[in-house]
Amino acid sequence: MRAWLQNVGRAVGTLANGMFVTLSTAIRTYRRKPFTTSFEYPERPVSVRPRYRGFHRFDLTACIGCDKCARACPVDCIYIDKEKAPPPAKGFVITGFTIDYTKCMFCALCVDPCPADCLYMGSNYDISCYTRDGCIVDYSKLPLEVAWGQDGLTPTAIHESKKVSLPVWTKT
Secondary structure, three states, rough: OOOHHHHHHHHHHHHHHHHHEEEEEEEHHOOOOHHHHOOOOOOOOOHHHOOOOOOEOOOOOOOOOOOHHHHHOOOOOOEEEEEEEEOOOEEEEEEEEEEOOOOOOOOOOOOOOOOOOEEEEEEOOOOOOOOOOHEEEEOOOOHHHHOOOOOOOOHHHHHHHHHOOOOOOOOO
């Protein structure tokens, strides 16, 4: 009988403890100020941590077209289109570097194998768009100051780069 009463007392104590945590969390949500009182989000960007993995930054001038980033991507969302350089020069000329952000999981596995360090994770977190086509970014068609700028990757710049009537690049 004594063990049974101890079990009942322990069960009631555990239940009371759980209800206290739930009640205190509910009260805290009503006391909390809205997000916009501390951050003026649309006007000023929210500060992010130094190791935040946002949308990619890509330097088209340094890329050698080795395809290591595309092969390292676990979800296959990087598409590189390249051509052989004219005869006096060696290597490749990058004609398309497309990242499909509807598939990208921001794991940064594409950044490590890059031998030229032309691809890294940026600090931009907002690329709002109304269609899925707006989430497919071709860095070779963006202006260089937008593609390589600190926080330059904006939905407006991506929309302007898509005004050229080209089909969305598909992998063959």
